[in-house]
Amino acid sequence: MIGGRHMSGGTGVIEIAAGVRSGAVTAVSVVEEHLDRIAAGDGEIHAFNTVVRERALAAAAAVDRAVADGRDPGPLAGVPVAVKDNMCTRGIPTTCSSRILEGWRPPYDATVVERLEAAGAVIVGKTNLDEFAMGSSTENSAFGPTRNPVDTTRVPGGSSGGSAAAVAAGFTPLSFGSDTGGSIRQPAALCGVVGVKPTYGAVSRYGLVAFASSLDQIGPLSRTVAESALAYDVIAGHDPRDSTSIDRVLAPVTARLDDGVDGLRVGIIAELSSQDIEGFEPAVVERSHQAADALASAGAKVEEVSIHSTIAGLSAYYMIAPAEASSNLARYDGVRYGLRRAGPNTAAMMRATRTTGFGDEVKRRIMLGTYALSAGYYDAFYGKAQRVRTIMIREFDRVYEDFDVLLTPTSPCVAFPFGAKADPITMYYNDVCTIPCNLTGHPAMSIPFGTGADDLPVGVQIMAPMLGEEDMFRAAAVVERAAIGSEGADR
């Protein structure tokens, strides 16, 4: 094994919140301990772009005062959390790991941030990402890559690499990422943690700096399924500031977490779970079949199912996401905030600013998206991709008439070394298992399930239909127990 291991356990979310709420421990001591771990370890890992030590300690003290006054600070009382640096935090730099947002401090908090703080959580910092969440390795950060705590010569995945690494390294027991094509689930898999992409519209996007608006969704990362379930219950729910937010009361997923999977109908997607697929590591595919076996032994009905459109998902995604991004990222023009490079006139100033401020991958996607939307090309590219998306949604909906959840590997491979996937197409292919759920809007999550090549973590993915989070989480809990049982590990 090359490179160090920086995995760490530490107290879990549920224990911390229980301890703080009961007064057995103070939020300040918990937060201080985690800040110290970050100070000691993040020099090497680089999970964080910003750590807000003083602000976090002040927030923790407020939680302790609430406890002292007999008020309940909430279900995440005193829990140190890390949020991806593309979620707005009032007064704290929000960079999207891009030079173009240099110096910008949002004047408002994202809805998710508000909900977390209202539940007693303490934000300790903002985590690194691929610039504007475009990437699968966190190598595209303008501030340098994040290292995988499992093996620091390897990438943590991406784009929420910083959030996955923060949990894997024990810097925080809980973090939040955004998932546009797998950006929570894939780094969770590569770092050996749980990562959840909720149903599109279940969690407010207000305050999440947009990459591709019809695909982006915020979700939690944690060491255990139960922790992510609790976090999901805190952040999910209608927000009138997000027009795409689902306007209905969502049942808490924690309530039925331990109900088991007796009778649950589980489908293994053939197109994404075969040893014969090029680019899929055999051990990874093997693990997802073992997870299916574990569900079957727990009483689930497991069957293989073919979903043909999944194959076209990658191509459709790489038309739709860049198209939306090309429009979403237009506003970074040097006029109002962030970086400005001088030019002889307004157009030249905008050009100089964007040329300097954006990295290569962001520019590549802006160009792809601009092209896909251009007059004369729209129908052949963006229009066709939207039709593929519609077909895919219909096909998944049909499959969900016969199945409650679906199973695939999360990533075709384990964590890879830095620079191993320099070719963009090779990198894009990493998202083949995760992209379908972004296109359909369905929820999906990654659960650590043993190891693959080089003893590196493998994740299995569980997908569910719209608002099928309850079934998804209880299946995940069973898979998690099986993983722990088979390893006898401490995770």
Added chain:
Amino acid sequence: MSTTTEEIGTEPDLLPGGWEMVIGLEVHAELATATKMFSPARNEFGGEPNTNIHPVCLGLPGTLPVVNRKAIELAIRIGLALNCTVQRSVFARKNYFYPDMPKDYQISQYDEPINVDGHLDLASGAVIGIERAHLEEDTGKSTHVGTSGRIHDAGYSLVDYNRAGVPLIEIVSRPDIRGPEQAKSYVEELRAIVVAIGASDGKMEEGSLRVDANVSVRPAGSDELRTRCEIKNVNSLRSLGRAITYEARRHVSLYEAGDAPRQETRHWDEEEGRTRPGRSKEEAEDYRYFADPDLVPVDPSPEWIEEIRAALPALPKDRRQALVSTGASLPAAAVAVARDLDRLALAAIEAGADPERVLTHVANNLAVEGAGELDPADFADLVKLETGGGLTATQAKQVLAEMVETGRDPATIAAERGFEAMDSGELEALLDGIIADHGDEWQRFVDGDDKTRKKMQGFFTGRVMQATKGQADGRMVNQLLNRKAGG
């Protein structure tokens, strides 16, 4: 703005023989909502720069638009008033870089607008088709600080985002308009409608109503559509008429010289009285429209649409008709409606006042603030006093002005001012005296042709008025003169 009496059909002499104009108008009206189209910021004209703003209308990273329900309601009102079909609509992004547009795209409606296929009936009887009336957001305003005020050589530019995100309706007519006067009538009628239904304040001078004109020409009587030019920067009705005439003549000269206009956007130069080319073809924008993924389609229920329809106030067309049916002329009715005094006039007429006198006062003596608060019964009493001979026209005008100012009744005001019309005996005695003093003039009145008679009639009326300090009734003087000359 005055309401014109518009000619029906083509307006002759503006173009050389054999040509006619083909005009379509795009009218942008700011909607009279309390807040902006997608943001909680106030929708208010004026104010210190960058005070009516919010993270959403500044397009700050992470913000999301939320549709203002009131803007939808006002758009539906406009659609219904313009006889449109109100349908499910989708917001799209129109992508182009401009510093006064915070997101560098404008949220607009593209292939699925909220209102389609309507028409507007002009007072002349002409019917102008409405292609669509869709919702969008306004941009901010740039000020270029430099020698010429143009962006090219500005030292620096200032941007005010107070207007950014203000809800706009864009009303696109079909190319059914045939001349500058008809174009002006169309805009006036449209303005009257949006004001009447409370959808917009319709102030062209504040930019809350803006007009772009698509102009082309064709051989008269043909139904072809030739290359059009879009004329922007037209800031008044007068400019609109001038710009259309200039542009149509330019097209005719080009065709008659064996050339043809290019399709382009041109700007009206008010001082020079000509249009100039704007963006060149090479810089033509590809707006890359696509459905805005941050917003969901707007699909108003039939119940809601019917509720809005039921609550619509009477439209200018119906209000004019109501006055015309009392015997008023169409132009007089149009003036009363344009001044929003038609309800007052109608009530006075219903209370027994003479329609012609009522509308004369509305046209000549009530273009003042507070006229709308006049008590219709008092107004009717005034007109009755006047037509009954109790007040002269001049006196009535003075009393009316005081009624508007003080809200008191006409009889009291007239009594205070000592306005008691002379009785006819008194007037006749006075007139006899004047005739006796001016024998030559009287002879010329009696023997003269119509023209001389008219002139002499003016002479004697003037003397009477001089002697009575304007208190005599001019009509009565005329009657007496004619009787005496005849008898």
